[in-house]
Amino acid sequence: MTQGGLQPHAGSVDVVVIGAGHSGLAMSQYLSARNIEHVVLERGEVANSWVRERWNSLKLLTPNWQSRLPGYPYSGPDPDGYMSMPDVVGFIKAYANHCRAPVITNSEVTSVLRAGNRYRVDTGSYQWNARAVVIASGAFNLPSIPPISRDIPSSIVQLSTRDYRYPGQLENGGVLVVGASASGVQLAEEIHASGRPVTLAVGEHVRMPRVYRGKDIQYWMHVSGVLDQRYDEVDDLSRGRNVASPQLVGTHNRRTLDLNRLTAQGVRLTGKLAAVRNGKAQFSGSLRNVVKLADLKMNRLLETIDTWITDSAARETLGPAERFEPTRLPELPCMGLDLSGGEVRTVLWATGFRPDYSWLHVPVIDRKGFIRHDGGVAESPGLYVMGLPFMRRRKSSFIHGAEDDAAELAAHLAGYLDRTGSGHLPRRRVV
Amino acid sequence: MSTQEAVVDNGVNVDALLDAREGLTDAPEAAQFKWRASSEWISGTHTESVVESFFGLGEEQSHRSAFHYDTDHPELFASEDKGATPVEFLLVGLSGCLMAGIAAVAQHRGIQLHSVKASLEAGMDMQGILGIDSDVRNGFDNIKVRFDVDADASKEDIEALVAQSQKRSAAFDILSNPTDIHVEVRKDG
Secondary structure, three states: OOOOOOOOOOHHHHHHHOOOOOHHHHHHHHHHOOOOOEEOOOOOOOOOHHOOOOOOOEEOOHHHHHHOOEEOOOOOOOOOOOEEHHHOOOOOOOHHHOOOEEOOOOOEEEEEEEEEOOOEEEEEOOEEEEEEEEEEEOOEEOOOOEEEEHHHHOOEEEEOOOOOOOOHHHHOOOOEEEEOOOOHHHHHHHHHHHOOOEEEEOOOOOOOOOOOOOEHHHHHHHHHHOOOOOOHOOHHHOOOOOOOOOOOOEEEEEOOOOOOHHHHHOOEEOEEEEEEEEEEEEOOOOHHHHHHHHHHHHHHHHHHHHHHHHHOOOEEEEEEEOOOOOOOOOOEEEEEEEOOOOOOOEEEEEOOOEOOOOOOOOOEEOOOEEOOOOOOOOOOOOEEEOOOOOOEEHHHHOOHHHHHHHHHHHHHHHHHHHHHHOOOOOOOOOO | OOOOOOOOOOOOHHHHHHHHHHHHHHHHHHHHHHEEEEEEEEEEEEEEEEEEEEOOOOOOOOOOOEEEEEOOOHHHHHOOOOOOOOOHHHHHHHHHHHHHHHEEEEEHHHOOOEEEEEEEEEOOOOOOOOOOOOOOOOOOOOOEEEEEEEEEOOOOHHHHHHHHHHHHHHHHHHHHHOOOOOOOOOOOO
C-alpha cells in the first residue's frame, strides 16, 4: 500500500486526525486501508508526549510482546521485557514510517469548529476543512492537581509527574508523594532510594502482582478476556474509566511493587491527602478501607485467572495458585504532617491526568470537561475520539488497544462519509 | 436443587436508587441537598434536638414526623444522663450509615442478608477536652467497628460488601476527612 496518491489538496480533506501518537497512527492506518483521504496533524513530533512528558526511568507497564499496532507486532529480542521511553518512541516512529502515515509535524491544532456539515481545523499557520475529525490527542495532557494544592505553604516545591524527571532534580529532604497508582508507587520507591524520605498518601488504588503463576499479569488479563471487556457490557462504566493505573513496574527481574514492598523499604504510608490547614497536611482515615478494597479486588482478579486456567484445561506447566500477604499498615497511621516544619521539602502530585480540549469548540464537552461519546463516536456527526481509558474496551488506552478501536471507528467513519458523500470527489484507488 | 433462583430481598428498592442516580447525573442541581437539625439547650449538659425538614430535589422536604433527641453526659460527670453523649451520636450516625450501605450494596449484588450486627467503640483521652494536656486532641483517637454478618455469601464477598459500604458512606467520609465548619452567632433579646 502506498500513500503517494493520497496527498490531500490544499486545505480540504476528508478526515483530519489530531495527534500522531499510537492512537492517531492506528486510525491513519485503517483510513489508508480504506483509501480514505486524510492528514494526521501533530503538535510536535511523532509520539510527542512519550518524548517530552515522561520521567527518565519510566518503562511501559505492559510487556513487549503485548506492544503491537495494526499489522505491526513487536519483533525485538526481548518479548518479556518492558520498553523504556526511547524504546516506545522508536517503536511508534518506526510504525509511522512503516504505514507511511501522512503526518504533518509541528502543526498544533488551535481550534476545531463545526462549519455547516464540515469541520474547520485551525493550526497556527494553516486552516483545514474536513468532513470528519478524529481526536487522538491523548487522555493525559494536563496533570489533575486537586485545589488543596493552593493551601500548601510556599516554602514547599510542588511538581507533577509530568515535570518530574529524576530524584536529583528535587531538593534534599522529605518528599510527600500524593497518589498510589503506578506512577506514585514507582516514584515513591525511586525517590526514597535516593535518600529523600518519602511519605506516600494513598487513596483508592489497584494492587496486582507483576507475575502470577509464572506469567506476566498482563498475559492473564489478555487471555482471560479482561482487557477485551467492552464498554457496553460492564456494570459501572464511569468507574472503569476513572480507575487508577495498577501498581505495576516494568523491570528486568519482573518484580512486584506493592505497598508492602514500599513499607519494607521505609516509605511511610498515609491516607489520602484530605486537606491542608495552617500548613498542616491532614490525611484521611480511609486508608484501612482503601487497602482492604484493593486486596479484595486483587484476590478477585486472581480468582478469575485461576478459574480461567481450570476451565481452559491449560496444558502448559504453570506455577501454583497463590494468594499474597494482605497489605500491612502501621498500628497508628500518620494522620497529619506539618508542611512548614522543614521535614518535607517537596510535594509530588501523582494524581493523574486529564485531557485538554481547550481548542475544541464543538458542543460535545460535558460539565467535567470530557467529550460525550458512545464508544468513541462523539455527539457531533463525523467527530470521533480515540485512545481514552475504557473507550470501547478495557484496553482502549493501551498501545495494543488502539487496533480494535481504530478498526471499528474507521468502519463507522467510512459509513458516515458514504452516507453524507453526495458531491464529493470519487476516491482514488490505491494498489 | 430448585431451578428457580431465590429472590433476594433486603428491603431495599435498588431500582429506585439506580433511577435516582441516573436522574441526578443529568440534573446535578437536584442533587444538592441540605440536612438540618435544630437544638435548644435545656439545662446543664442536657440539650434537646429536633430533626424534621431538609432540602433536596430542588425543594423543601420533610420527614414523616419530627424526630426528637436528647443529648447529655453521664452521671459520673455530674450530669443527669438524659440522653446519649453527643459523641455517641456520632457512632450511631456511622453505624446507621454503614448498615444502610450494606443493605443497598447487598441488594445490588444479589446477596441475601439474614442478620447484620455492628458494635462500635471509640477511644478518647479525656485529658484533651478537660484541657489537661494540649497535645491530646479533643476527639476520638480512633473508631473500631465490628460487623457480624449472616448472609448467603462467602466471607470475601461479605468483606467486599462492608468495604464498599465504607467507600460510599457519607458518615464515614465526614468522620475520616476534615469538614469545614462555619459557626455564626446572633444575640437574641
